Amino acid sequence: MTETIEHTSITLTAEDPATLRGYFRDMMFIRRFEERAAQGYTQAKIGGYCHLNLGEEATVVGLAAAMRPTDYLFTNYREHGYALAKGIEPGRVMAELYGRSTGTSKGWGGSMHMFDTASRLLGGYGIVGGQLPLAVGAALAIDYRGGDDVVVCQMGDGTTNIGAFHESLNLAALWNLPVVFVVINNQLGMGTTVENSSAEPDLYKRAAGYRMRGEQVDGTEVLAVRDIARELVETARREGKPALLETISYRLKGHSVVDPAKYRSGEDVATARESDPVARWRAHLIDSGVLDETDAAEIERSVEEQVDAAVAFADASPHPDPSSLFDYTYATPVAGESRRLPADPLF
Numbered sequence: 001m002t003e004t005i006e007h008t009s010i011t012l013t014a015e016d017p018a019t020l021r022g023y024f025r026d027m028m029f030i031r032r033f034e035e036r037a038a039q040g041y042t043q044a045k046i047g048g049y050c051h052l053n054l055g056e057e058a059t060v061v062g063l064a065a066a067m068r069p070t071d072y073l074f075t076n077y078r079e080h081g082y083a084l085a086k087g088i089e090p091g092r093v094m095a096e097l098y099g100r101s102t103g104t105s106k107g108w109g110g111s112m113h114m115f116d117t118a119s120r121l122l123g124g125y126g127i128v129g130g131q132l133p134l135a136v137g138a139a140l141a142i143d144y145r146g147g148d149d150v151v152v153c154q155m156g157d158g159t160t161n162i163g164a165f166h167e168s169l170n171l172a173a174l175w176n177l178p179v180v181f182v183v184i185n186n187q188l189g190m191g192t193t194v195e196n197s198s199a200e201p202d203l204y205k206r207a208a209g210y211r212m213r214g215e216q217v218d219g220t221e222v223l224a225v226r227d228i229a230r231e232l233v234e235t236a237r238r239e240g241k242p243a244l245l246e247t248i249s250y251r252l253k254g255h256s257v258v259d260p261a262k263y264r265s266g267e268d269v270a271t272a273r274e275s276d277p278v279a280r281w282r283a284h285l286i287d288s289g290v291l292d293e294t295d296a297a298e299i300e301r302s303v304e305e306q307v308d309a310a311v312a313f314a315d316a317s318p319h320p321d322p323s324s325l326f327d328y329t330y331a332t333p334v335a336g337e338s339r340r341l342p343a344d345p346l347f
C-alpha cells in the first residue's frame with residue numbers, strides 16, 4: 001500500500017469561500033448518495049453490479065471543477081459520483097440504479113452504464129479499459145473538426161495493465177489529441193494491490209513511455225486535484241497535448257457493494273479511514289474559518305433532504321416496459337427480439 005500522503009498545507013486565502021463550501025457540499029452529496037445506493041442494494045431495490053465512489057469524492061469533485069461543462073467525460077463502472085458532478089439530476093442517477101425508465105439510460109444500463117449526452121458524460125463502462133479507445137476516438141473527432149473541447153478519461157489503477165491502455169496512450173500522443181487520462185489509484189484492483197499487479201507501481205511514470213506529461217497528486221485533496229487537472233486540461237485544449245494524471249486515494253469499502261473486503265489488513269483500513277477526504281475537508285474548512293459547525297450541519301441537512309428526494313423519485317418511477325428490452329441493444333431488428341412472436345417474420 002502506498003504510504004499516506006501528509007495533509008498538504010493548502011492556502012485558502014486566495015479562494016472564494018462560497019466555492020470552497022460548494023466543494024464540501026458536493027463531496028458530502030456524493031458520500032450520502034453512495035451510502036443510500038449501498039442501502040438500496042441491501043433492500044433489493046438495486047440489482048446487478050454496484051461500485052461506489054466512497055473515498056474518491058475529492059477526486060471526483062476536483063476533476064469536475066477543472067472541466068468546462070462542455071468537456072466530455074468517460075469513466076469506468078465506478079461512476080455515480082461523476083454523473084452527479086457532471087450536473088445530472090440526482091433523481092435520474094438514482095433511478096438508473098433502481099432500473100427505472102426515468103434513469104439516465106432509461107433503466108436498461110444500471111450502475112455501470114450511465115450515459116447522458118446533454119451533460120457530455122459518455123459512459124459508464126463495465127469492461128475494464130473499454131472506455132479508453134472510445135475516449136481517444138472522441139478526442140480525435142474534436143481535433144478533426146477543429147473544436148476546443150477536451151476529453152477526460154477516468155480509469156482505475158488496475159486498468160493500466162490492460163492492452164487498450166497502452167494502445168490508447170500511444171495514439172493520443174502520436175496524434176496530439178486533447179485527452180487527459182486520469183488514473184484513480186485507490187490502491188486496489190478488486191483484491192489485488194498495485195504492487196502485486198504493476199511492475200512500475202508509480203503509475204504516472206507510464207506516461208514517459210509515450211513522451212506524455214505524467215503527474216501524481218493527492219486524490220484526497222480537492223484543490224490539489226482541481227489545480228493540476230485544470231493545468232492539464234487547459235494544456236490539452238490549447239496545444240492538443242494529452243497527459244496522464246494519477247490521483248492517490250483509498251477505497252473506503254469493498255470493490256463493489258457485495259465485497260466484504262476481508263483481504264484487507266486492519267492497518268490498511270485504518271489508513272483509508274484517516275484519509276477520508278470528506279471528513280478532512282470539513283475539518284480543514286472549519287479550522288480555517290471558512291465554515292462553522294452550524295453552516296456544516298445545515299449543508300449536511302440539505303444534502304440529506306436532496307438525497308431523500310432522489311430516492312423517492314427513483315422509487316416512484318415506473319420500470320421500463322419489457323417490450324423495450326432490445327430497443328437499445330442492436331441497431332437493427334434481430335432474431336429472438338422480445339416482441340417477435342413465433343412464426344412472425346424476422347425482418
Ligand SMILES: Cc1ncc(C[n+]2csc(CCOP(=O)(O)OP(=O)(O)O)c2C)c(N)n1
Pocket residue numbers: 076078126127128129155156157158159160184186188189190255
Ligand atoms: C476486461 C475485463 N477484465 C476483467 C474484469 C473484471 N474486473 C472488474 S473490475 C476489475 C478491477 C479493476 O480495478 P481498477 O482498474 O483499479 O478499478 P477500481 O475498481 O479500483 O475503480 C476487474 C479485474 C472486467 N470487468 N473487464
Ligand SMILES: [Mg+2]
Pocket residue numbers: 156157158184185186187188189190
Ligand atoms: Mg483500483
